[in-house]
Amino acid sequence: MSMDRLLEKIVEKQNPTVAGLDPQLSYIPGCIREESYAKYGKTLEGAADALLGFNKGLIDALCDIVPAVKPQAAYYEMYGWQGVRALAGTIAYAKSKGMFVITDGKRNDIGATMQAYAAGHLGETDVDGETFEAFGADALTVNGYLGTDGIQPLLNVCAGNDKGVFVLAKTSNPSSGEFQDQMLHAMYEPLYRAMGNMCQQWGLKLPGKYGYSGVGAVVGATYPKQLKELRKALPNTLFLVPGYGAQGGAAQDVAQGFDKNGLGAVVNSSRGIMCAWQKENCAPEEYAAAARREALRMRDEITACVGEITLPR
């Protein structure tokens, strides 16, 4: 099962983190941008080429120490179909280097429409008898506001293609409580908890051999209390944890998301890794080496809190 593959990579590398690939042009060294503009002009195609080149450098520098990458769809879509082509290229390149790929698309819809998202991002697309992998990520983030009708079509595709999903439960942003913290009258628990409970339930259809199902949940590092509560309440739900670093989550905060084996969560860092060269103030052409230094620092900081990571027997 897809999440099993992720957990195995985490244990192999003793690193429960994922590198977010949310490239803004301002994060990309001028030398890479100039090379792309020389080929394609200052166009959407030129920008997309720069994104892909930047990502490849990062992937090369990270693939032996970081188990997974998480490209954020928005930063590709903003460059049009040319940007979306760079997303596909990024996914393919990361997979070719043995990395687990989580597309952060927060997609949501119902029935045949959700099936179309699932086919495109995780499964196969049929063209009158010929099949293609359109994007071919290993997992996709999704939004569960529409209920089971929006999740069921994913489960079928995940089961058939060895893929997984992460459903937004408690997001890392300041206003996440506006709706997610609302106490539900009938259940006397907050909405994020009800969403988490559904993840646990939806996951029954995609059991994993290490105890974690194919339906994970997104729980922000900026809410360590809720992370701890949900870790206890949802023993079969793997957490994707954003909000570490730039957004304010510390290592002892994210540690709340892990179980006694050091499993149970994968912590994302995007800007921290992508912009390490700017923070270090090193030469732009060293951006990938700086990203690797930051990824190692992050790994060490988190594993110092979490301890050795082992697969349950």
Place this chain on the structure above:
Amino acid sequence: MSMDRLLEKIVEKQNPTVAGLDPQLSYIPGCIREESYAKYGKTLEGAADALLGFNKGLIDALCDIVPAVKPQAAYYEMYGWQGVRALAGTIAYAKSKGMFVITDGKRNDIGATMQAYAAGHLGETDVDGETFEAFGADALTVNGYLGTDGIQPLLNVCAGNDKGVFVLAKTSNPSSGEFQDQMLHAMYEPLYRAMGNMCQQWGLKLPGKYGYSGVGAVVGATYPKQLKELRKALPNTLFLVPGYGAQGGAAQDVAQGFDKNGLGAVVNSSRGIMCAWQKENCAPEEYAAAARREALRMRDEITACVGEITLPR
């Protein structure tokens, strides 16, 4: 303001409906598909070319009687970046024919990431000083589960580019109640209503000259009671109403979403229009004419319940 433009088109055509462009290959006449496959093979590119060709035929047949189209992003993404290019082509073609375009992407994220979606789908993308319209729709559907942090970045882009959004409130699917109908303890109102109230509030930043703001809400035709309740509660929130026809919503149901001027809602039909040729069992090459017949039938059915549509003085 963007919604003003939509309302003006609705009044001009006396037609408060939107044609959903959610093309599945099985909806597309074989002659169109064969022509595309002859050019590009049975590939993602071939499929994408067929989608675009099909859509152009529909747009040509509908643009003088239907004010708006709503392409559903999932059905393009499933064909990879090639499909996304067909989405961009569809949007551009519909706009060139004077139609209002609502991209149904149900996007959601926070801060700079939501800003990237907003720039890509509604606004402009900057490439080191050069600006481009990546998709250039007039409005985008979004999911508000993340709260104001996920909506605020849209409002800025909408204000600067004369665009609008529709936030999911009460969706049309059977399981929409799992979360959306949950009564919130503190407010003693269901989640969908709290979301609707926020739409009303977010909309204050994008006032429209006919009383409807740039922040609309999605409310399903399959829940006429809630549609009526929300129409009364949210006087400045325009409704995008899915679920008419194939999903079970009738004209008297959707009529609950309109105000005394016949404004306040725009009703979507996707399969009903796209597959009219199959339902009629007419010649495949007549698909666009069949779509037009169905669009006229739908218009007449709904306006028979809603009455004359006028702009308030």
